[in-house]
Amino acid sequence: GLAAGPEMHFGFQTVTEEERREKIYQVFESVAKKYDVMNDSMTLGIHRVWKDILMHKMNPCPGTLLLDVAGGTGDIAFRFINYVNSVRQRQLQRKLKHHQNLSWQEIFESYQKDRLNSLGDSQVVVCDINREMLKVGKQKAQHLGYSEGLSWVLGNAEELPFDDDKFDVYTIAFGIRNVTRIDLALQEAYRVLKPGGRFLCLEFSHVSNPLLSRLYDLYSFQVIPVLGEVIAGDWKSYQYLVESIRQFPPQEELKAMIEDAGFFKVDYENLNFGIVAIHSGFKL
Amino acid sequence: RGGEEEEEEEEGWHQLYPGHIRTSPLQKTLLAAGSAVMALYDPYRHDMVAVLGETTGCLALPNLRDKMKNHPEGYRILRERPRIRLSTLDMARLQELPDGSLGREYVRFLELNKVSPDTRMPPKFVDDEELAYVIQRYREVHDLMHTLLGMPTNMLGEVVVKWFEAVQTGLPMCVLGAAFGPVRLSTRKLQVLATELVPWAVRSGLNASCVLNVYYEQRWEQPVESLREELGIFPPP
Secondary structure, rough: OOOOOOEOOOOOOOEEHEEEEEEEEHHHHHHHHHHHHHHHHHOOHHHHHHHHHHHHHOOOOOOOOOEHHHHOOHHHHHHHHHHHHHHHHHHHHHHHHHHHOOOOOHHHHHHHHOOOOOOOHHHHHHEEEEEEHHHHHHHHHHHHHHOOOEEEOOEEEOOOOOEEEEEEEEEOOOOOOOOOOOOHHHHHHHHHEEEEEEEEEEOOOOOOOOOHHHHHHHHHHHHHHHHHHHOOOOOOHHHHHHHHHHHHHOHHHHHHHHHOOOOOOOOOEEHHHHHHEEEEEEOO | HHHHHHHHHHHHOOOOOOOOOOOOOOHHHHHHHHHHHHHHHOOOOOOHHHHHHHHHEEEEEEHHHHHHHHHHHHHHHHHOOOHHHHHHHHHHHHHHHOOOOOHHHHHHHHHHHHOOHHOOOOOOOOOOHHHHHHHHHHHHHHHHHHHHHHOOOHHHHHHHHHHHHHHOOOOOHHHHHHHHHHHHOHHHHHHHHHHHHHHHHHHHHHOOOOOHHHHHHOOOOOOOHHHHHHHOOOOOO
């Protein structure tokens, strides 16, 4: 759980707060280039479904301002853009349906105006503490053709470089586990959200079913580091990953921590029997 | 559950040597399979070839170590643990040795093929400190094998050296490399391989005494041909 004093967990090792931050930075620096490949291999592609579910839960409408923390390689950001884009398209289609008696000229002009605003003023800011992860994210964005409504900021979840009451939604997907002071990150999340804003956290959690838990452990400890070595040439980082999942607070404990930061209507949804959980809270 | 794992994993931190990662039998099996597939899929993943060697060498390595122990020069190597690295080699001195000497030809080989002895992977998955040294020695001596056999570092040359090493060491990784390496060669090269090079490499490997029992660092002045004769390696075709 949380570290009381200077001694903390790095996976199953005991380190100081500063050592932990440094080690985690190095882990992500090392895995950045193979991050996406590894995610697909370890979860057999299921992480994509988890992230899709997060987006559906968020159900953003055009005009939403999203802050995606620890957003590294951009998975959440790109999904957000796709989502608001398709919502926007449907909006535009409905608008056109209502204007059946317009001239061709007027319809054409309305297309022009709306095409320039395909995201409907929605914006996502991707914030990550790790330069390498951001670099990979930017390259991906360029490669996939994402540019509008997207910004990349180097920043620390424990001390965000943003003003108070700025964002409609705050997400942190598979990132909060790597934050050294989770309480500070939650406080910062509260600070930068607008009143009425939503906090969403997607993270590995605890499996209560005993049989499933044994299988999950077996897979995690026996297979994942091997995958790390074979695919990424990096055993140690993936050993850290599976250990850090075990050290992370279970669902109820995380819920309490989120409530402590001031959020209301805090709830969680287990995915795949608790292998992953989505926690949600509102700033009122 | 967390406590159990903690004990199990803390054991992993009792390293036998720097870089050592303790692995369960299941992990070693998965690693062996995974590294074999990856090495074939991406030949540039030299680390995978190394991992394959370590995870499959449980019979061959003790064998090699015993061969070394029972030979006076090999025994000295095991005791003194010499390392072949740019920092330990006196490149200037080696370059000034006469042509045809081991030292001069070794340096020539390194320059020509643009390789360095420092790129050899340190062992990670060998669960015995002495055996870890044996495999490390085998890796560091690999370039000298090229020199003794007169083979370049292209695909063809590497395969020939692998055949020689497979016969000499019995390491499954060498056997697999020797068997699957030729897959990526042209038919013309395969012909040369099959008719001339492999038979010669195999005969030499069988005839020669154990190449790990040679204290190369003390034989730089020795002419390559004389060393070949001493070991029992037949002249290259």
